[in-house]
Amino acid sequence: MTAPALVVLAHGSRDPRSAATITALTEIVACMRPDLRVAPAFLDLSEPSLDQVVDRLVAEGHSEIVVVPLLLTQAYHAKVDVPQAAAAAEARHAGIHVQVTDVLGIEQAFFQILDERLREALRANRVRELDGLVLAGAGSSDPIANAAVARAARAWGNRHNLPTIAAFASAAPPAAGEAVRALRADGRRHIAVGSLFLAPGFLPDRVKELALEAGAVAVAEPMGAHDEIARVVLARYAVGAVDLVPLEAMFA
Structure with missing residues (x-):
């Protein structure tokens, strides 16, 4: 059984340094879990969009996708923008499941x-x-x-x-x-x-x-692409992947 794909979803920025940093963070995550299909996506202002990434993953044969929002607080983007974007991406394809995890938050x-x-x-x-x-x-x-x-x-x-x-x-x-x-x-x-x-x-x-x-x-500079952030991304992914498992399958 193929593990769900992981989409690392950032807000996006017109500043190219932002997308480069998110891409670098995604690469760290992928190196930590080479068994996973990992891809970056952006809500706005940068590409690729979540729709574009989900389309690509579905074309590759993935039917389960876990989205980890790279957000540090539970504000409007987390409560409204991310769920709406995920629902819209899922609605584009019959039979696929897009699971949104908790945001990164501010971890110790x-x-x-x-x-x-x-x-x-x-x-x-x-x-x-x-x-x-x-x-x-x-x-x-x-x-x-x-x-x-x-x-x-x-x-x-x-x-x-x-x-x-x-x-x-x-x-x-x-x-x-x-x-x-x-x-x-x-x-x-x-x-x-x-x-x-x-x-x-x-x-x-x-x-x-x-x-x-x-x-x-x-x-100080922003936190940037760091191993500790990548570990939190993978921790959120692990919970999201479990949530994709049907309840009856867990107790079969």
Whole structure:
């Protein structure tokens, strides 16, 4: 019995660095599981689309497909866009099943990646002292999604025993610059910014610009294509693949 195909679904961006990063992450996943058919897809702004990838997989003979959304919070894209795109792709072909898993979320392992990217930024800027952190995420009109980023900021700050403020690139305050200025108003002078993004693009670039203007000493790059993220993708896939198994088959 052939294992379900795995589609790694990202939001997409006009910035080519974003698609290149997602493709590189997909390649890491494929190397970890060479027995699986693994393909990247994008909701918008980049290609291939989910429809295009599902069409290709069906043409190859796959009838079961697991879609792992590369999203860090349960916001509008996770609740509406991804399920709608998956349903539309499934409706294009009779007899196939497209299973959408939980989003990546903000896993404990991701703090290790944030630390790695932060150390890289500190070395590049020759920074040896920190007394404050900002953790910047995309931002959402969904307060639950923003609360997840705020919890992550507290957890990351606790790892380093430093005051840490969550910031957002859009849709919610504070912006990265505002967060840096708030820490400076509290007497902090060596403030670095972590980037809670998977890939480069307009939003992380904007975070960097605003944070440096406000006096941040270093701004980390997005998490990027990393083994730990690939492992979480495969963990989500494993649950989704089990969910495709009919209940009667599990107890036969």
